[in-house]
Amino acid sequence: MNRTTPAGTPLGDSFHVFDTTLRDGAQREGVTYSVADKLAVARLLDEVGVGFIEGGWPGAMPKDTEFFARARAENFKHAALVAFGATRRAGTTADQDPQVRALLDSGAPVVTLVAKSDRRHIERALRTDVTEACAMVRDTVAFLRQEGRRVFLDAEHFFDGYAFDPDTALRVLTAAVEAGADVAVLCDTNGGQLPLKLADTVGEVIARTGFRVGIHCQDDTGCAVANSVAAVQAGATHVQCTANGYGERAGNADLFAVVGNLVTKLGMPVIPAASVPELSRVSHALAEIANIAPDTHQAYVGSSAFAHKAGLHASAIKVDPLLYNHIDPAVVGNDMRVLVTEMAGRASLELKGRELGVDLAGQPAALTSSVRKVKELEARGWSFEAADASLELLLRNEVAAAEDATVDAPPFRLESYRVILDHGMDGEIVSEATVKVHVADQRVIATAEGNGPVHALDAALREALLPHLPWLSEVRLSDYKVRILPGTAGTDAVTRVLVESSDHEREWTTVGVHGNIVEASWLALCDALVHKAMRVGQPVSSLSP
Numbered sequence: 001m002n003r004t005t006p007a008g009t010p011l012g013d014s015f016h017v018f019d020t021t022l023r024d025g026a027q028r029e030g031v032t033y034s035v036a037d038k039l040a041v042a043r044l045l046d047e048v049g050v051g052f053i054e055g056g057w058p059g060a061m062p063k064d065t066e067f068f069a070r071a072r073a074e075n076f077k078h079a080a081l082v083a084f085g086a087t088r089r090a091g092t093t094a095d096q097d098p099q100v101r102a103l104l105d106s107g108a109p110v111v112t113l114v115a116k117s118d119r120r121h122i123e124r125a126l127r128t129d130v131t132e133a134c135a136m137v138r139d140t141v142a143f144l145r146q147e148g149r150r151v152f153l154d155a156e157h158f159f160d161g162y163a164f165d166p167d168t169a170l171r172v173l174t175a176a177v178e179a180g181a182d183v184a185v186l187c188d189t190n191g192g193q194l195p196l197k198l199a200d201t202v203g204e205v206i207a208r209t210g211f212r213v214g215i216h217c218q219d220d221t222g223c224a225v226a227n228s229v230a231a232v233q234a235g236a237t238h239v240q241c242t243a244n245g246y247g248e249r250a251g252n253a254d255l256f257a258v259v260g261n262l263v264t265k266l267g268m269p270v271i272p273a274a275s276v277p278e279l280s281r282v283s284h285a286l287a288e289i290a291n292i293a294p295d296t297h298q299a300y301v302g303s304s305a306f307a308h309k310a311g312l313h314a315s316a317i318k319v320d321p322l323l324y325n326h327i328d329p330a331v332v333g334n335d336m337r338v339l340v341t342e343m344a345g346r347a348s349l350e351l352k353g354r355e356l357g358v359d360l361a362g363q364p365a366a367l368t369s370s371v372r373k374v375k376e377l378e379a380r381g382w383s384f385e386a387a388d389a390s391l392e393l394l395l396r397n398e399v400a401a402a403e404d405a406t407v408d409a410p411p412f413r414l415e416s417y418r419v420i421l422d423h424g425m426d427g428e429i430v431s432e433a434t435v436k437v438h439v440a441d442q443r444v445i446a447t448a449e450g451n452g453p454v455h456a457l458d459a460a461l462r463e464a465l466l467p468h469l470p471w472l473s474e475v476r477l478s479d480y481k482v483r484i485l486p487g488t489a490g491t492d493a494v495t496r497v498l499v500e501s502s503d504h505e506r507e508w509t510t511v512g513v514h515g516n517i518v519e520a521s522w523l524a525l526c527d528a529l530v531h532k533a534m535r536v537g538q539p540v541s542s543l544s545p
């Protein structure tokens with residue numbers, strides 16, 4: 001795969017990627033950054049090479065004031081720090097407005113001023129008139145310029161305001177630019193725009209004013225990324241976005257999708273070439289800091305962004321991965337994955353086998369029987385999508401069967417198990433399991449307690465096997481997920497258990513399905529151990545059906 005590897009010299013100041021995760025992103029419900037978090041976010045954003053990092057609103061929140069004080073010690077390679085704030089209030093002067101002074105005191109070399117550009121907001125929210133609103137903008141920009149700051153103007157509600165009263169909207173922009181603002185940023189504050197109309201407006205504003213125009217899109221129509229890209233195509237040279245689209249209400253334009261599109265679709269080197277393969281890693285790291293699970297389906301950087309489930313896709317991918325991928329995932333530091341489920345065909349299994357180290361090329365019988373078996377099992381509730389280790393065992397069994405080879409005996413064999421629950425006088429519930437297994441030509445019986453039936457079963461099995469299979473001591477049960485699947489017509493509900501195991505070097509997942517949760521767990525547990533046995537060179541065959 002080699003499509004759309006970015007090239008070209010960085011665009012420098014002629015195009016701005018402006019990140020506002022720490023200001024607008026922090027307005028997302030549920031996100032609270034500490035000052036240390038903010039510094040960590042800023043460092044990561046600098047690593048991906050954004051030109052501007054809006055760090056917050058100094059003076060409005062003590063944390064943001066402290067962030068700017070501490071950020072002075074940082075040595076950003078690419079980004080300039082930006083302080084965000086409002087213009088002076090109506091009826092005062094810029095140099096006497098404490099909020100404006102706080103912007104200066106932040107020490108940030110760049111200030112973004114937010115100003116109302118919709119006459120209805122000026123009259124009803126600011127309770128002033130257009131002349132005074134323009135004076136507030138002009139005075140504040142001029143004052144900050146005089147104090148040596150670079151100024152961008154965020155024209156709030158620009159698109160709604162321009163549709164309602166274009167003259168007022170343009171007067172506000174003009175007041176800012178004539179006073180020395182570098183960029184007039186057109187904000188879709190309510191996020192209600194659609195791409196064609198928005199791009200028309202951006203083009204019209206540039207044609208009428210000749211100003212340098214930026215774009216800031218909220219995602220209330222689900223079009224923030226499309227709107228941002230359309231604005232750039234219409235002539236905007238400054239794009240504001242947030243990491244993973246965090247932001248107020250439905251969020252903002254996602255930095256990773258916007259940059260991904262500009263770099264790979266429009267060929268614009270808006271961040272350094274070396275940073276493009278870092279996008280996926282940084283997106284996930286920023287999700288961790290925000291304490292939000294990464295969106296697996298996020299464009300470009302989500303772990304499912306290049307995951308293929310459909311058999312038809314896999315059959316074309318086998319010929320050339322680019323037939324079903326819009327870019328080479330490696331360009332943005334992501335990976336392609338083939339998922340094996342009931343939708344798989346022979347090509348899916350061949351590709352997945354390659355990934356798992358099971359060579360199925362030239363094995364038509366094994367492929368056919370594997371596809372049949374996967375479909376049959378999935379119809380009964382099994383799911384191999386997240387259980388690569390069980391799938392690998394299934395494929396190896398089918399290969400051995402197709403080659404008419406003797407399937408290796410499993411490292412141990414179950415004679416029986418029993419689990420009981422003991423509800424004591426004090427209300428404590430203890431599970432106790434007894435297993436009878438055959439291992440290394442011996443019959444072993446072991447009993448153990450646990451805080452639940454599966455825990456007890458796992459403990460009893462380990463006690464029975466450990467003296468004979470010393471590698472077992474490395475295996476940990478790291479996660480356990482249970483799902484009850486409703487029965488289909490004429491069948492009872494079944495339980496699907498996914499067991500994630502780990503040792504000192506890897507993690508692997510196995511699946512078990514049965515009408516009884518303990519038996520489903522047992523099957524998944526056994527596959528986990530058999531898989532480990534295979535890795536340490538023990539004979540293998542799945543205990544699953």
Ligand SMILES: CC(=O)SCCNC(=O)CCNC(=O)[C@H](O)C(C)(C)COP(=O)(O)OP(=O)(O)OC[C@H]1O[C@@H](n2cnc3c(N)ncnc32)[C@H](O)[C@@H]1OP(=O)(O)O
Pocket residue numbers: 024057059060061086087088089090114115116125126127156189
């Ligand atoms: C579209 C956006 O997302 S812009 C970013 C918004 N972010 C935030 O609001 C987060 C931080 N905000 C805060 O901490 C507080 O709201 C503060 C410190 C800024 C202001 O707090 P308060 O002084 O208590 O005022 P309050 O929040 O109630 O109202 C905002 C005031 O700013 C005025 N205002 C709103 N926009 C502007 C503007 N662009 N320029 C000047 N004044 C403005 C309002 O008219 C209102 O004035 P009033 O107090 O005379 O009615």
Ligand SMILES: CC(=O)C(=O)O
Pocket residue numbers: 024114154155156157187188189190216218
């Ligand atoms: C400035 C800003 O965040 C907005 O208008 O949405």
